[in-house]
Amino acid sequence: MKAIFLVKNGTSKNTFEFREINKPTLQDDEVGIQVEASGINFADVMARLGNYQDCPPLPTIIGYEAVGRVESIGKKIKNVQVGDRVLVFTRFGGYSQYVVQKENAIAKISEEMDAGKALALATQYSTAFYACSVATNVLPNETVLIHAGAGGVGTALIQLCKLKQAKIYTTAGSESKLAYCKQQGADYTINYTKEDFSKVIKEPIDVAFDSLGADNFRKSYKLLNRGGRIVGYGASSMSEAKNVFMKAKMGAAFGIYHPAQLLMESRSMIGVNMLRIADYKPDTLKYCMESVIQLLHEEKINPHVGKMYAASEIATAHDDMLARKTIGKIGIVW
Numbered sequence: 001m002k003a004i005f006l007v008k009n010g011t012s013k014n015t016f017e018f019r020e021i022n023k024p025t026l027q028d029d030e031v032g033i034q035v036e037a038s039g040i041n042f043a044d045v046m047a048r049l050g051n052y053q054d055c056p057p058l059p060t061i062i063g064y065e066a067v068g069r070v071e072s073i074g075k076k077i078k079n080v081q082v083g084d085r086v087l088v089f090t091r092f093g094g095y096s097q098y099v100v101q102k103e104n105a106i107a108k109i110s111e112e113m114d115a116g117k118a119l120a121l122a123t124q125y126s127t128a129f130y131a132c133s134v135a136t137n138v139l140p141n142e143t144v145l146i147h148a149g150a151g152g153v154g155t156a157l158i159q160l161c162k163l164k165q166a167k168i169y170t171t172a173g174s175e176s177k178l179a180y181c182k183q184q185g186a187d188y189t190i191n192y193t194k195e196d197f198s199k200v201i202k203e204p205i206d207v208a209f210d211s212l213g214a215d216n217f218r219k220s221y222k223l224l225n226r227g228g229r230i231v232g233y234g235a236s237s238m239s240e241a242k243n244v245f246m247k248a249k250m251g252a253a254f255g256i257y258h259p260a261q262l263l264m265e266s267r268s269m270i271g272v273n274m275l276r277i278a279d280y281k282p283d284t285l286k287y288c289m290e291s292v293i294q295l296l297h298e299e300k301i302n303p304h305v306g307k308m309y310a311a312s313e314i315a316t317a318h319d320d321m322l323a324r325k326t327i328g329k330i331g332i333v334w
């Protein structure tokens with residue numbers, strides 16, 4: 001059994017090591033899974049760069065999700081059986097040929113389901129579903145603003161908000177990504193490397209989804225309608241901060257807000273961190289995962305798999321994601 005360990009922070013080349021692992025003894029409430037493919041998320045890149053405070057001490061195995069087959073189950077397991085094909089939200093530990101997880105972070109999937117599409121559901125679609133259905137409940141005809149629409153969560157948000165009949169503005173960093181966002185269901189697209197979205201958008205936004213952070217968050221907040229909601233669920237732009245001063249500057253660029261201001265303006269600010277949801281509300285995570293699996297079975301959503309790399313190409317996959325070359329979901333195949 002092999003796993004990819006993150007052994008130090010830095011550039012992708014020398015930070016990963018393939019190591020042999022032993023299968024741990026299962027607790028009564030745990031499931032052991034033989035992995036066929038592992039997902040890659042932007043948070044993994046942040047962890048590698050040393051910009052992710054939730055990352056366990058190194059050396060560690062990162063990775064939020066895996067698809068595989070149940071190999072063994074603890075005595076108390078009721079809902080999955082040995083041999084089932086499953087999607088598992090691993091909460092770190094995903095870059096491995098074998099993972100152990102509790103039942104409420106595991107969902108059965110069909111034999112036919114494409115592994116890459118399934119991987120997109122665990123973290124990216126579940127985050128998007130939580131953001132637009134649980135945290136903000138986007139309503140028909142509401143205007144939504146989705147940043148980085150061609151990314152994994154961005155794609156999921158476009159598809160889910162389209163299902164909710166929202167009017168969708170999305171930003172992305174290249175013309176080909178904008179064309180992709182339109183294919184996914186965006187009504188208006190803005191290339192934020194060429195235009196300032198806060199000047200281009202001429203109507204109030206009901207719900208904004210921000211994954212970039214810093215001044216992108218502040219500008220999005222300013223566009224909010226009365227009754228508007230903004231979800232902050234990432235800080236991708238912070239990956240560009242070269243030192244602690246730049247980090248502090250970008251942190252300050254989020255803006256300063258007072259609860260009374262939110263009350264007077266009737267605007268809401270919502271932070272989403274699916275790790276916290278997994279830790280404190282595991283049934284909510286399960287609900288989100290099962291909801292998006294159901295939507296895929298009903299063909300109401302269709303995750304886009306940008307590329308599945310061989311496990312040995314993990315460094316290249318990380319480089320491509322940080323260089324913004326990837327579209328939709330990426331992962332590795334064992």
Ligand SMILES: NC(=O)c1ccc[n+]([C@@H]2O[C@H](COP(=O)([O-])OP(=O)(O)OC[C@H]3O[C@@H](n4cnc5c(N)ncnc54)[C@H](OP(=O)(O)O)[C@@H]3O)[C@@H](O)[C@H]2O)c1
Pocket residue numbers: 040041042043123124127148149150151152153154171172173174177211212233234235236237238239240272273274275321322323324325326327328
């Ligand atoms: N809070 C949570 O629970 C949660 C869960 C999942 C993901 N996230 C966050 O959501 C965001 C998207 O995650 P993902 O897995 O969907 O990633 P992804 O597929 O790589 O999408 C991220 C996109 O962000 C854009 N981007 C903007 N600034 C960037 C920068 N400085 N470096 C690299 N890319 C940049 C890029 O698109 P353009 O080229 O179009 O700019 C990139 O394609 C990340 O911030 C991630 O940390 C949060």
